[in-house]
Amino acid sequence: MALTETLPTEFRQKCEGIATEQRSLLNLRAFDPLPADMLAAQLNAKILTPEQIPSLDPSVVKILLDSDQWSAGIINQSPLWIVNNPRHTPARRESNLMHEFGHLLLRHKIVRFDPNTGLPLRRQSDEDEAIYLGSCLQIPRRGLLWAVQRQMTQTEIALHFNASEEMVRLRSNVTGVNIR
Numbered sequence: 555m556a557l558t559e560t561l562p563t564e565f566r567q568k569c570e571g572i573a574t575e576q577r578s579l580l581n582l583r584a585f586d587p588l589p590a591d592m593l594a595a596q597l598n599a600k601i602l603t604p605e606q607i608p609s610l611d612p613s614v615v616k617i618l619l620d621s622d623q624w625s626a627g628i629i630n631q632s633p634l635w636i637v638n639n640p641r642h643t644p645a646r647r648e649s650n651l652m653h654e655f656g657h658l659l660l661r662h663k664i665v666r667f668d669p670n671t672g673l674p675l676r677r678q679s680d681e682d683e684a685i686y687l688g689s690c691l692q693i694p695r696r697g698l699l700w701a702v703q704r705q706m707t708q709t710e711i712a713l714h715f716n717a718s719e720e721m722v723r724l725r726s727n728v729t730g731v732n733i734r
């Protein structure tokens with residue numbers, strides 16, 4: 555709800571445009587599912603789990619593998635490497651990665667880490683934008699309209715787009731497309 559209040563209409567339309575553009579680059583239609591791994595290949599992004607990060611201290615690998623408290627992050631820009639939490643569900647993995655692709659497609663600066671606390675120094679405006687674009691990439695408004703015209707249920711829509719039902723509800727709320 556807060557997202558629709560803070561993000562201007564033009565920005566939201568731009569995100570729908572990016573979601574359509576990325577699909578058409580892959581010869582997909584606006585209502586086709588866009589698997590994160592397909593988009594990763596298109597963007598030359600390598601998706602890694604913590605143990606695949608070269609020269610990462612084994613104690614840090616263990617901490618990351620034991621934790622649910624993080625989702626994904628861009629750890630290197632050239633070549634592009636994105637680390638993803640392998641503990642999360644497939645639907646969550648999709649939204650985690652789409653969020654990172656959102657940062658990338660919006661050309662946000664890579665997040666630095668506070669040397670004192672070790673915590674990422676995120677910019678909230680960038681996060682809101684990446685959340686929004688990530689959700690559009692997963693379920694474009696046109697895709698949601700298509701699904702509603704086909705009288706698909708919330709569960710069927712979620713399965714079609716490799717998304718969680720929570721994501722389907724979120725997209726329904728922000729686009730004003732009512733689902734059953």
Ligand SMILES: [Zn+2]
Binds near residue numbers: 653657680681
């Ligand atoms: Zn982010």
